[in-house]
Amino acid sequence: MVRLSDLHPEEAHHMRNMGERFAQMPLDDTPFVTPPPLAEARIALITSAGLHRRDDRPFRFGDQGYRVIPNDVNPADLVQTQVSVNFDRTHYQRDVNVVLPLDRMRELARAGEIGAVSEWHYSVLGSNPNPYLLKDAAADLAQRMRDSGVDCAMLTPV
């Protein structure tokens, strides 16, 4: 997460307001689980970069769904329909790993530091004025990961 002091004052003000709104959103509890040891864990990536395959449905502003990205995707087949202008895209344009670290995860798996990389990864659209509307999609996504043997999810916020 960027430091607010590094943002334009209008953007920093907006971020503070969003943080205050999120803090008021109803959460029933604070779940915490202990995952298996990393060397045995299957891990999926979830990014809010608005990434999807070129032949998949593009995200639209306020999109309440998610898209599936296979672990063996060719980065050339990915496109990003993220609406915000406030994200630095030049690094992503050079190297998809800066938002979706597929190569790094595979390297950690080959080195035995993690158990396995999930067959599927997932993408949602950040810059959502009301992320609480993603609640149903999040529950569905969690169930799908659980069904496919995923132990942990690494979130890469964009």
Added chain:
Amino acid sequence: MPFPLGRPLGVADDPEFQTDVLRSALRLLETASEPTIADFPREAPDGNGEGVWACSIAMPEPDVSDLESALRREVDLLTPWYEETRRRRGRTTIGMSGATPEQIDAVVSLVVACAQGEGFSDIPAAASEPNWIHRMPMLLRYAVEDLRAFYQEAVTSRPGTSPPSQHDMHTWIFEQTALGQALLQIGHRIAEVGDQPLLMMRGFIIPEGFWIDGPTWGQQTRNPGGAQGLSHATAYLAGERP
């Protein structure tokens, strides 16, 4: 992770740094006994600070009296470098609007038509060729991003150099290119229409600090009135007519 927005792993083309970020996050799973927030201790090794990047491709002063010609001249100048980047990286990020890189002229036509006041409801006739995957007005937002991707991929073509900071890239586009001038003209056209969702889209096209008349979003709140307001704004921008 104190990195700029859009770069959760910190920096491109630095596997060692990216792996350090990942390891640091993953190890919390083995050490935390309750929900935990931890700061990543390293800054991203950007190479460039603010205000030090300069475009290495000689570009003419943008001639706002003939915006379309100026914009097409820039695209012509940048095309060899865009193609070099695409060949070397094996990919391009153009395609958000549905246009292919070979259809960049149609993307220019769309942007120019909106800048010159053709409105935001219908796809201009001059830009009807691509298989657009969005409808107006939101199509314009993604066309702008495709054009920005073309520019950005072209001017970061030189291997081994650090990309500009986001602020330096915005500064170059809005202060030194015809593309930036076209986007500012679109901003004025949006102000003339005055619709709230369109002002929201101006905030998606022009970053804060680069709009000359105050906040780029105007004076409105960025939260469009909860679920109902969001639904209305989404439908409007997606081109869904009542």
